[in-house]
Amino acid sequence: MRQPPPEIEAVGISKIFGALKVVDDVSLRLAPGTFHALLGENGAGKSTLVKCLMGVYQADAGVVRVDGTPMHAGSPREARRHGIGMVFQHFTLIPSMTVAENLVLARPDLPLIIDWKAEFTRLRDFLKQAPFQVDLESHIANLSAGQKQKVEILKELYLETRFLILDEPTSVLTPQEADEVLGFLRRLVEAGELSVLLITHKFREVMAFCDSVTVLRRGRFAGAGRVTALDPERMAAMMMGEAPEGRRVDKVPAKRGAALLQLHALRAMDDNGLEAVHGIDLTVHEGEIVGIAGVSGNGQKELLEVIAGQRAATSGHITVSGELHLPTRALLRKHRFFVLPEEPLRNAAVPRMSVAENIALRVFDKPPFREAGFLLNRASIVNFGRDMIQKFSVRPPQGDAPIGDLSGGNVQRAILSRELSSGEVRVLVAANPCFGLDFKAVDFIHDRLIETRNRGAAVLLVSEDLDELLEIADRIYVISGGNLVHETTPVDADLAVIGRQMAGSH
Amino acid sequence: MKRAESILIPFGAIAAGMIVFGIFCALAGANPLLVYASLWKAGFGSWYSWQNTLVRASPLLLCGLCTSLPARAGIIVIGNEGALVVGGLGAISAGLATLSMPPWFCLVTMGIAAMLCGGLWIAFSVALQHYRGVSAVISGLLLNYLAIAFMNQLIEGPLRDPSSLNNPATYPLTPDHRLAYFSGTHVHHGILFGVIACLIAWILVDRTTFGFSLKISGGNVRTAQLVGLPVGKLVVIAGFLGGACAGLAGMIEVAAVHGRGNESLNAGYGYVGILVAFLSRQSPLGVLVVSVMVGGLLASGGMLQRAHDLPDATITVLQGILFLFILLSDTVYGRFRTRAHINSGVKANAVAV
Incomplete structure (x- = not known):
């Protein structure tokens, strides 16, 4: 049985690049076993914030606590040790290698000599319980974007990630694929095996799959709440904070020419x-x-x-x-x-x-x-x-x-x-x-x-x-x-x- | 910050290289400080040594451009030595064929022949990369050997002057068909070619639409294709211009230094030109400065042997060490800023906690 997901708490996180405060005093608390959305416009600081959680960036101020103990900042390895994993916007699989090789390669404690037979047994056992199936022998290069995304997620599960951060995972998927992937993660969350932090700007996904949401605007906290208490209009208002730029251009009736x-x-x-x-x-x-x-x-x-x-x-x-x-x-x-x-x-x-x-x-x-x-x-x-x-x-x-x-x-x-x-x-x-x-x-x-x-x-x-x-x-x-x-x-x-x-x- | 970086990093690399070379000298039994003093004296200590330095700087200026011009278009050329040799062969052949003509005509013909030979040589190597996917580094290296073999074939065969016994060479140019010297010095006019070529190259890459196109293709081929630039033509022209410079260096060696074509053409200026181009970060104005510096190093090679009893190849060791450190230093650009960031981050964090 997997360990339960940790409680993650970020307090007063700030991150400065040059003269720009990309994330400004943002706090976030994620109870174990929740599906949380991080909403915000492009450049609102979502990716930067989660990279601070992951230890990819070191926050200029603030602290991240895992189950109450402060996490040593600036170390992705440390985050990994606490069961925090992330699927990035861009694929991190090695295209010339097979699915199995990519999964095994990701193990932090990879021995010098790999016992492939044992690894394959482990992988097959793992896949039996996995929500979606992929062919272990296919090369990543031959997979569609949706399949690659699934392998990325399988990789995190294989590494026993209990707190999974997803950075706009559905931007490369068909609607059906997106529903399939998120629905599966939702079931794992409901089973108490996983917490998910989903970075997105698709309200549909927030409404359909998430429990709670935090909204960022220009690097600052702009609102939060349970999804059941919110609607897309309220969330859009939090995200934008101002009237949308310009008026929509109307399509003039088609007058098809030469x-x-x-x-x-x-x-x-x-x-x-x-x-x-x-x-x-x-x-x-x-x-x-x-x-x-x-x-x-x-x-x-x-x-x-x-x-x-x-x-x-x-x-x-x-x-x-x-x-x-x-x-x-x-x-x-x-x-x-x-x-x-x-x-x-x-x-x-x-x-x-x-x-x-x-x-x-x-x-x-x-x-x-x-x-x-x-x-x-x-x-x-x-x-x-x-x-x-x-x-x-x-x-x-x-x-x-x-x-x-x-x-x-x-x-x-x-x-x-x-x-x-x-x-x-x-x-x-x-x-x-x-x-x-x-x-x-x-x-x-x-x-x-x-x-x-x-x-x-x-x-x-x-x-x-x-x-x-x-x-x-x-x-x-x-x-x-x-x-x-x-x-x-x-x-x-x-x-x-x-x-x-x-x-x-x- | 960026500007400071582009000066500090090369100088830091040179300093680090010199420390390692100092250790090498100490191991070889010489006092490093005295070695450096000798290097300075032999390269820049007197008007006489400056002349020696400038004589060596002239082919370096042109060979440096041979790598830095195609680099603008994103292609690494190391076939400088071969281009110089075929340029020299083209020059001597053209020169010998036009000896009956007035000297100015003969010299112009030599220059054009040298630039054509060197230019086509490198353009071929670059075209191989662009159109057929053969790395220009590999083809350039192999073409160097080919050029040297071709030179040996010519100077021991069809072009051989029977009176050159131990050191096979072509027939000589007559004295008035050679490049002149600045009066009262042994610095020849070739240095002018190099300086002018660097200035023209600078205007070309920095101030013309052609240079801008090169920068686009070198920066991102796909973008260059998207906006309709003729990428193939651009890189081949850049290769031709670079090769033409190295070819001209061969012409200078023939017409000013040796007066004939012989094995001395293959003196390594082409290889050192690669070092010059990398030291100057592919900037034509940088080539201008670095060539003189490196020219001074080359000029002081003999001095090390005479004054410190160090082997002849010592100066090559120094070049090799410098080259390594320069290549290494290329990887640290932009890192100091991040480092500074992390440090300030640690402080801010400490305060917050």
């Missing part, structure tokens, strides 16, 4: 040389948002990379208004073609260059940024950056900081300002643009996408968030196994059909 962006029998390989995109034909017209729904790993990534010029197509081609499109600067400009790829820091920014420089990546070789034919006008880059940072509320507002130091939401804002600022976008391709962002940022991005569409641009939106597509797309395709297998509109959409198509049973 075909603009067209993909012709596009085929592409994945990194392992297997065909991942099996001849996709697709047309996006003026003034419409076409959504591509699907579970990650069904060729979206490769398709997007081909469109963005980051991967060569094995055959097929792309046209804009019937003209061949290639990812060269001249054609990108001529076709007014812009892309918002997923993971903006990895795909659309140069982390060690400044925010202002990153904002200038599309324009630096045009006057006034270019002088005398080849010289770079640094002053105009700085000025342009300052304008964009203000217009798109990038924080912190200093243009000379490396963009890699910004939070995810602010990197996305900086990239948005670059891709959408010109106001002359004709083709916009976006992939999971709201991944991991809070709802304020999500609204902001959706508004920009709709605005762009209303101005007559063709928008292709690839998203793993079906709700997002149903909300803003005009037409939706479902991608499965590298093919577009289903077409519908938000009005006619049948969720059961879409779900089946996404799952590949068609």
Whole structure:
């Protein structure tokens, strides 16, 4: 029988980065066997707070107590010894190794010589009681995001974690997968075997699975309570503390124009040389948002990379208004073609260059940024950056900081300002643009996408968030196994059909 | 803070390297302090030693650029020695072919031939990496050996001057077809090439749209592709420019120092150029300063042997130790800030508890 979960108490935690107080005097008490949510906007200090609990960061003030005794600060090992474990937003599994190897590898007391036979017996015994099953022999690289998330959680359970912190675990999962994973954890909590601290900004998950909630706003405590005594409106008010920025942009009725962006029998390989995109034909017209729904790993990534010029197509081609499109600067400009790829820091920014420089990546070789034919006008880059940072509320507002130091939401804002600022976008391709962002940022991005569409641009939106597509797309395709297998509109959409198509049973 | 770091860390690394080298000298039976005094005297102690230093600095300036220019585009080039050698061979071949022409024409032809040879040499290695996935470090290293073998083949075969008996060499350039010296010194005009090349390189990487494009591709290829930059072309051009500099260093060695092509082309300036580039953190202006420093070290090699009875290779040991410490120091950038943070955190915590 597992030990009961510990009581965790954080008192007056503060954490300062540079001049910024990211967490300011926050206290938190988690009784054993509770499912607690930590709500807050992007940059509210949720991740920093739990990293202080985990000992990844050392708090500048305050103390963490486990069952009443203060925990030695700044040591993840110590936290692990107390049975505190965390599943991070980004996977920490080793892709080239198998599930079994990853699980065994995580053991802190790994012997020099591993008795694999014994380990496998232990693993199988462990899996018998585990809520979801994974194939021990499969390589992590071949698993879908949802399966990887499950392995991460299994790993924590295998390490006998009794207090589990989850940092936005469902952002990579389909709704069904999210419900399955959280439902399972809920049952463990109810059985008194586990406490869970869930970082999220999805009210649905809080309402459905959590007992109590703590809300942070700008690093400070903004409210707490039992979920049964709260409703989403009250929690939103705590999180925001002010009126949401700007008014929602209304979608003007669709007035579909001429075909603009067209993909012709596009085929592409994945990194392992297997065909991942099996001849996709697709047309996006003026003034419409076409959504591509699907579970990650069904060729979206490769398709997007081909469109963005980051991967060569094995055959097929792309046209804009019937003209061949290639990812060269001249054609990108001529076709007014812009892309918002997923993971903006990895795909659309140069982390060690400044925010202002990153904002200038599309324009630096045009006057006034270019002088005398080849010289770079640094002053105009700085000025342009300052304008964009203000217009798109990038924080912190200093243009000379490396963009890699910004939070995810602010990197996305900086990239948005670059891709959408010109106001002359004709083709916009976006992939999971709201991944991991809070709802304020999500609204902001959706508004920009709709605005762009209303101005007559063709928008292709690839998203793993079906709700997002149903909300803003005009037409939706479902991608499965590298093919577009289903077409519908938000009005006619049948969720059961879409779900089946996404799952590949068609 | 950042600025202070970029000065403190290299100097700290050099200081640490010098301490270790001092221990080495002490073990070899020499007084480290006297060794350093000799190094200083031989490198910078007099006008005469300054001249020696500058003569050695000129190929270093150009070989340093050979690594630091492609580094801007994110490619590590270590084929400097090979580029220098083929540049020298190109120069002597062009020079011998145009001996009947006026000296200025001959020298310009030599320079162009050297830059083309060196440039194509490195561009090839960089293109292999970009288009075929062969690491430029590996291909550069192997191409070095190839260049040296090619040189031996030429100077012992088709280009050989029959009168060069023990030390095979090509036919010599006539004295008026060689690079001139600053009057009253033995410093040749080659140093000007190096200084000008560094200044041009600085403007290129720091002040032009081309340099900005290089920085983007070097910083994140995927982003460069997204915004439509011709990444392949950019890195190959950067490789060509770097190689052209090393090739020009070969031309200087041929046209100013040796007056002919021989084994002395392969004197190690290319390898030391890698050290220069890393010491200067790939900055062309840094190359300008570091080349003179390292030139002084090279100039003082003989002195160590004469004055302290240390082996000839001692100066290579010093270079090796310095290189190690410089590479190591690259890993500590940004750490001092974190360290300071943790310390202040401990204090705040102590107060709170």
